Structures are given as structure tokens and as C-alpha cells.
Amino acid sequence: MSLFAEIALPVPLRQNFTYYVPEELAEIVRVGVQVLVQFGKRQKAGFVVGLSEKTELTEVKPIIDIVDPVPLFDEIELEFLREVAYLNFASLGETLKSALPTGFLVREKGRVFLENPSFVPQEAVSQKILSYLSNRGNASISTLRRLVGKHRLYYYLGKLKSARAISIEYDLVEQKTPLVKRVVRSRINDPDKLRELAVRSARNAFKKKALLYLLAEDPTREYDYSLLQKAFGSPALKSLEADGLIEVADEEILRIPQEFGISRPSTKIELTDEQKFAIRSILSSLDSPCVYLLYGVTGSGKTEVYIEIIREVLSRGKGVIYLVPEISMIPQLFTRLKLALAPERIAVFHSYLADGERYDIFRAVKEGIYRVVIGARSAVFLQLKSLGLIIVDEEHSSSYKQNEPPPYYNARDAAILKANYYSCPVILGSATPSIESFYRATKGEYKLLELSKRIPGSRLPSVEIVDLKDERASKKNFSILSSRLRSELENCLARGEKAILLLNRRGYSNLIQCNNCGYVPKCPDCGISYTYHRIGEKLLCHWCGREERATESCPNCGSFRFRFKGWGTQRIESELRELLKTTRIFRLDRDAVSLKDGASSVLSEFANSKGGILLGTQMISKGLDFPDVTLVGVLNADIGLNLPDFRSTERTFELLAQVSGRAGRGEKEGKVIIQTFSPSSPAIQYAISQNYHTFYTYEIEERRATNFPPFSKILLILLFHSNREKVARAAQELSEKLRAEKLEVLGAAPAPIERLRGEYRYQILIRNKELSPILKTLDKISLPRTLKVKVVVDPIELV
Secondary structure, three states, X not given: OOOEEEEEOOOOOOOOXXXXXXXXXXXXXXXXXXXXXXXXXXXXXXXXXXXXXXXXXXXXXXXXXXXXXXXXXXXXXXXXXXXXXXXXOOOHHHHHHHOOOHHHOEEEEEXXXXXXXXXXXXXXXXXXXXXXXXXXXXXXXXXXXXHHOOOOHHHHHHHHHHOOOEEEEEEEXXXXXXXXXXXXXXXXXOHHHHHHHHHHOOOOOHHHHHHHHHHHHOOOOXXXXXXXXXXXXXXXXXXXXXXXXXXXXXXXXXXXXXXXXXXXXXXXXXXXXXXXXXXXXXXXXXXXXXXXXXXXXXXXXXXXXXXXXXXXXXXXXXXXXXXXXXXXHHHHXXXXXXXXXXXXXXXXXXXXXXXXXXXXXXXXXXXXXXXXXXXXXXXXXXXXXXXXXXXXXXXXXXXXXXXXXXXXXXXXXXXXXXXXXXXXXXEEEEOOXXXXXXXXXXXXXXXXXXXXXXXXXXXXXEEEEEEHHHHHHOOOOOOOOOHHHHHHHHHHHHOOOEXXXXXXXXXXXXXXXXXXXXXXXXXXXXXXXXXXXXXXXXXXXXXXXXXXXXXXXXXXXOOOOEEEEOOOHHHHHHHHHHHHOOOOEEEEOHHHHOOOOHHHHXXXXXXXXXXXXXXXXXXXXXXXXXXXXXXXXEOOOOOOOOOOOOOHHHHHHHHHXXXXXXXXXXXXXXXXXXXXXXXOOHHHHHHXXXXXXXXXXHHHHHHHHHOOOOOOEEEEEEEEEOOHHHHHHHHHHHHHHHHHOOOEEEEEEEEEEEEEXXXXXXXXXXXXXXXXXXXXXXXXXXXXXXXXXXXXEOOOOOO
């Protein structure tokens, strides 16, 4: 009987491929396993997503081998991921790949060979690559990556390959690397018996005797083989093993990081009537895929509601995925859940863990070792043994949207989809729900639950606006701190209290300019000005990661009148230390979080300090709970307010309302000072009143008038190419095809950031009442194959 497998390959093609299953593999090839196949001239790893006894194809290649006979996906998870792929216009293979830690995946390991030593390229990077190859003949891609640093290696390799100066060969390498430790156990549990054996040992077997005496001290203990081998030697160990007195075994060690939380006293909180009602409502439908929108003002006790629901889910033998948008939120949350759910073990899963840690946590969760997982976006793909609840905290956050690589999914939407397959509820929580979610709740698609007041003992903070135009004009104050905010900070520190300062920007200075010739250093690949980072004295492009060493003189005219303008978190930290004469400043931004345990370390130090200032970007605006924070300052509320994006007003309101909610969460009253050049902006005015309902009423009418979500579905197509004319022509042709299919098409037009990483970008926006006709049309027409195309369903940002 012939057997054919439908294989999903991680390539940007929305189709699967049929391969013949050799007779030798027929008994072990199952849906969900990873296999090796020939795809073009290269071998690739793919996933079996279907089996059949017939095919209409006349020529079918065989499966080469199986990576692992254990399926990586069961039927339910596979169907869930099929729909994720379809709804995000992604290939199933790319979606399956993104749902697994890299430890499960077979990767390509490339080696570059010199083919034409006489070829002379123009680019310095290409010259460096060929010079290295001319001395050695060939080199691995990983070696060349170290050679050229953060320059776009594959871009230059592609140009050299097109010129036939080099060739590249690929091998497949299995990534999976379980950590194994060799251990020694005594087969005899009687200490006296072990001592007797030591006494009866040969007189010259000193190390063997000593080892037996050691085992007699605690016969039940497990010893590290390498340590015993170093202390007593291999012959003594082998002799005892041969005599049957010890057992030597290899045991896998799970690389589970010990996520240290932030110490805080465990206090019993009396639930409010609103909290009790929310808990009863959700508990009434734990076995059905209901979507609950838990809208509660900041400090209203949403986490306490989550904890009570989690307890009940665990008592029923099921597990919980708890999603948060920012890694900085995890340390405090981990502590709260660890105290509330003890002795339940809690896992943490996010992108800053090592590959081996993510691989081991994924397996431990799948095997049921952990039933509660706190994680960022990708944790939605974890395969709990028995899923009973998904929580999406701060559901409004744009951080839930995947940027790269595909699929470009939103973890909130994926969570709702997954809960439907597993017949369990989803709780979407926020003090500032997304406009789309609140609209669905008002229409009855989601069940709305409200917590309208803060828990007893705390009140919403007072909010005050400082007009920076007036500060500059009348007070001649050009400092980052207005006189009002500076005075409040000084008073706050003098009382031994804490403050949070928000600036939605990182780095030391956001603009470098020569005061002599006006030259502004820009990234040559993106055409965007560099940001100066004082730590490391470097200029960094925050779009492509390219960096250069900062110089004191202007590269254009040689003048030493090089000035750093604007403000980044590093520069503000330096200014605050000088202005306020304090060292108790704790900075939390992407630079800090990029270090392992960076967020935990900063937040723990801030929590344990007596007074101090937490300075950071938007990651400090949500989820943090410090009862002794009495002051919040927003250094510039206008950042992002005037971007050409229909969500810019909503994002500004969310950011201001969320960060304001960090103040006054304890017994002491909180205060918020917002510095702005646009005090009359609707987003800022509604943030002052801290009334989400009034903001929603305003914003939903704006969306209705402009026909943007939730009144339509939008899809963004981005086209990339190094040749501007080619990408502009392709974008125009594609937009005409789409219009011919009776779709509303905005563009083609250059993207707001037209050049990025050396490529020109054009964009097309499609708008329609329903998503399905858009997806069907894109499947029907042919997207350009000669340039890179990125399709994003429901884009969070249009810039």
C-alpha cells in the first residue's frame, strides 16, 4: 500500500507539498512529526500535516528521513495553527516553525566557497569577505558573521553569489540539545552494610574504601559522577559498578531558570462586590470558550480576580496560560502568583531566555510538570497538557503583535482562537481596553465585566498638566524637567517616597547635529538619523541595529561643534543625577532588559530602595505595582501623538492612563504631572479625567466616520527592493490588480520610513468590511515573486 505525506515547509508559500513515504518509514511517519525532504537543490526540514493513500501527482519525491518519531503537534494544536496561518496570510510551515522553540528545529548550516578570486567588488564589506576567503578557500557563515559584525551579511553574500564570486552549500544540523548529567547512586541502602564492605576491601584499595565510607554517610543521596571521578578516580567507580554496589546513570537536567521575583509582603485582601461578581460570572462557564473583557480602572484588583479563577482551574486538574505584553511585568507577577498559589510550580517563558531554557520549559509544560505559565507573546503556542484558561493581561498592548518573523499574528486574537479549540474561557484584562475589544463587548460578542473603583485603601491619583510652551516662553526653562515637576520630585525624595518618570524613547540623545555645517549622521542602510548611546560611546540605528563609534568631531567638516540634541533615557538619567543630587535612579528600557535578568534586577533594586526614581520607556507604564510610588511624571506626552496613524490618539491615551495608574496604589495619595506642548489634545484631556468611557465614546465616533476598525478590516502589504523604481512599479501594478477585484485600496505609496536596511519600501492598504474576501483575493492573484513582500493582517502600526 502506497502512503503519501502532506508536508508543511517553512517557506513563504501558502501551500503544502506532497512526498512519498518509503516503506521503511511507513510505520513511524505520523501527523505532527518533523521530517527531512529534498526541496529544490537543498534539503529542508518540514512537518507532516496529513497522510493519504492516493495522490494525483505523477512524480513524487520520497521523504529522506525522520528527525524524531515523536509528534510535535497533536490534532487539536495543528488545527489551531492552521487557522492562525490562514487568518494571518502566512504559510503553515512558517507558522508551525514559529510555534516551537529553536531547540526542536533542524537548521541550515552554510559554508561559503570562493569561486572567482579575481572578482573585485565595490563595497568594503564584500572586499573584506573575499579577502578572508582568498586566504582560506572557504568559511562557515557563522565565521563570516563574526568577521563583518552587524552589517547585512546575507545582503552582501547575495550580491557576491549573483556575481558568481562565491558559492554557498548548506547542511542540516539538529538543534536539539538536552542537558545530561551522569549520576551515581548506591544500590545498598544500609549504612552498616556499606561500612562492612569498606572494611573487607583489599588493603591497597584506598580510594575504593574511601568511596564506600562516603556512600555510607547517606546511602540515599545522588552524587555527581564527575565530582566522584575527580576525587576517587575512574578505577574505584568502575570496580564498585562491576560489583553491583553502585548504579551509574545519565539523567537529563531541565534548564529551568529560577525566575527571582520582587519581594513584597503577602497581604490578605478583602474582595469587593464587583470582584466577587466577576469571579462568579467567569466560574459559571469554565468549560466553554467564552471571551470575558475585564475592564477595571488601575488598581482595581484585576490580578486578584485572575488568582481566584486560577485556583479553581487548578483544582479541576487543568492548566493556565497567563500572557503579559512586557517582560518587565513578569518579576512582580511571578512573586504574586508564587505566594498565592503555593506549592504550585510556575514556569516563565519569554524571548530573553536561552534557547536551551525555552526548549526545556516547552517540554516540561507539555509533560504536565508545570500547569501555570507566565509568558510574553509566544507563550500562546505552549502546549499545556490540559488547558483550562487563558488570561491576556493588558490586552490593549501593541506588544502582542508579532513583527518578525512571520506569521504576523496578534497573541490576543490567537489566544481567543486557541481557547475555542480547547473549549476554555479567555479573560482579556485592561484599564484601557482596545477600541475593538470594547466595541465587541458592547455588541455582546464578549462578556463585559467592570471594576469601576480601586480596592479599598487607595484612590485614583490627581492629574496635573504642565504646558511646555509656557515653560519655555515665560520661565525660560529648557530643561527636561519643568519647574513644577522638579519641585515635586525633590519633595517626593525628601519624604523617602518613590517616583516613576516616563519617556517613550531610549538612548542618550535622539539627534546628533553639527552646529557648524548642520550635518546629521544617518544610517547608510535606512537613511534615518542615529541615536547616541553614552554607554559604549556609540551611534546606533534603532531600526536595523547598525552601530558606529561616536566621534568628537564632525565627519563632514571636522568641526568640534558636534552637539547632541533631544533626550533619551540615558541622558535624562545623567541630567537627573545632576539636577536632583541623587544616585537613587533606576533606568528600565530595552537596553536594560536585553541583559539576562535585567528587568528583574532593576525592579528588585527599586522595590528595595528607600525612595528613588524609576526612569523608563513604555514598558514601565503598565502592570507594575509599587505601593510607595506617590508621583508619576510624563516627560513628553506628545511623542507619538501626531504620527500618521489612526491609532495614535488611542495609543497616547492608553500610555498616559496606564502610567498614571502607577501612582497612589498604597495608602498615600498619588499625583501625576504630564508635560506636553499640546494640552488641548483630546487624548491628553481624557487622560486627565481618567475616564475611559468618555474617551471610548469620542474615539468610536472618529473610527465610524473614517471607516477604520472596528468598522472595517484592514490589511497592509509592504513591498521591499533595493531598486526604488522596481518596487514602485511593482506596487502600482499590484494596487491596480486589487482595485480590479472591487476592493478598497489606499496606495500604492512610499512607506512613511521609505528606506530601511538598504531597501526601498512601498505600501498598500486594503480595507473591507470582512477579512475573508481580502484573503481570497490575495490567494487568487499572484503577488510579486521578484521582490520581498510582507502581508500584515490588522496592522497595529502604519508607520
